[in-house]
Amino acid sequence: MNTTRTSPLSGKVAVITGGGGILCGAMARALGADGVKVAILNRTAAKGEAVAQAIRDAGGDALSLAANVLDRASLEAARAEIQQRWGGVDILLNGAGGNHPRGTTATETWQGASPTAVTTGPGSFLDLDEAGFRAVFDLNFMGTLLPTQVFLPLLLGRPGSTVINVSSMGAYRPMTKVPAYCAAKAALNNLTNWMAVHFAEAGLRVNAIAPGFFSTEQNKALLWNADGSPTPRAKKIVDHTPMRRFGKPEELVGALRWLCDDKASGFVTGAVIPVDGGFSAYAGV
Ligand SMILES: NC(=O)c1ccc[n+]([C@@H]2O[C@H](COP(=O)([O-])OP(=O)(O)OC[C@H]3O[C@@H](n4cnc5c(N)ncnc54)[C@H](O)[C@@H]3O)[C@@H](O)[C@H]2O)c1
Known part of the structure; x- marks a missing residue:
């Protein structure tokens, strides 16, 4: 019996923003191994090229393009190259995102009554840098909207085409300290629903x-001390994760493959799929 199987995704074309990063790099390599032609768009081209090279080394087809998800012109230039090389796009994975200290408070809760309170200045909610807050919000929200607008002309009309956004647990209930990131991811879930409805009759599925x-x-400073020991925040996260550990990037791949495959998930649109070790199911008691 011949047990060799071809992936149902083989031959498709994927655009992955933030594909030079840890999570989307792992997802890019998995799709590359499935025979998907992968275009990695990353602000830092060298990071994207390392992932593209790994895909090519494993026998796949990939290219890396420098593009900033907040810069429409750079996205349009990437689109022109991809269109010339592969004609169209079947999968858009909007992965670029992340938090930054400029959109982060110093304390988890307001400490006004404490003698060591951070009530004004850097890290205080009252003095959160407006430009910093906006930059984090924009990266995680506009940084999905813009690539989607730019690449949709290459996806629409292709049978089985799909957009997959990368959300966060912070979208459901905001994590302390990171208001800009969480608000943007909550808005992203809402946009995912909106787009799913808007494009359903056009045959495009939109999920996250x-x-x-x-x-x-992106989160190592919040999780690990300089000596490699876990911070109190890392311990809190693991305590709130029923599986009692952090996820491994390759554990996102199953959900990704399922959402990309219209034979498997063809009636799924507007869904946000948690891959979280039970975090979102746990009430904390
Ligand atoms: N790490 C986690 O625990 C976690 C949890 C939930 C959601 N996420 C989300 O997963 C996605 C990937 O995160 P990660 O942890 O792999 O982070 P990462 O920092 O390793 O990857 C993000 C990538 O995006 C790129 N990037 C940043 N700004 C960009 C821009 N303006 N234009 C183009 N590329 C840009 C970076 O260069 C980097 O390669 C993000 O959307 C993040 O919010 C991560």
């Missing part, structure tokens, strides 16, 4: 994956 907690570059 909401990862739980994964230890990556």
Whole structure:
């Protein structure tokens, strides 16, 4: 019996923003191994190129393009290259995102009565830098809207085409300290629903994956002390995750493959799929 199976995704074309990062890099490599032609769009081209090279080394087809998800012109330039090379796009994975200290408070809750209170200045909610807050919000919200607007002309009309956004547990209930990021991801869930409805009759499915907690570059300062020991916040996260650990990037791949495959998930649109070790199911008691 011949047990060799071809992936149902083989031959499709995927655009992955933030594909040079940890989570989307893992997802890009998985799709590359499935025979998907992968265009990695990353602000830092070298990070995207490392992932593209890994896909090519494994026998796949991939290219890396420098693009800023907040800069329409750079996205349009990337679109022109992808269109010339592969003609169209079947999968848009909007993965670029992340938090930044400029959109982050110093304390989890207002400490006004404490003698060491951070009530004004950097880290105080009252003095959160407006531009910093906006930059984090824009990266996580406009940084999905813009690539979607730019690439949709290459997806619409292709049977089975799909958009997959990357949300967060912070979208459901905001995490302390990170208001801009969480508000943007909540808005992103809402946009995912809106787009799913808007494009359903056009045959385009729009869903999101909401990862739980994964230890990556963007959150390492919040999770690990300089000596490698977990911060109190990391301990809190694991305590609130019924599976009692952080996720591994490759654990997002199953949900991604399912959402990309219209034979498997063809009636699924407007869904936000948690991949979170039970975090969102747990009331904390
Ligand atoms: N790490 C987690 O625990 C976690 C949890 C939930 C959601 N997420 C989400 O997953 C996605 C990937 O996160 P990650 O942890 O792999 O982070 P990461 O920092 O490793 O990857 C993000 C990538 O996006 C790129 N990028 C940043 N700004 C960009 C811009 N303006 N234009 C183009 N590219 C840009 C970065 O260069 C980087 O390669 C993000 O949307 C993040 O919010 C992460």
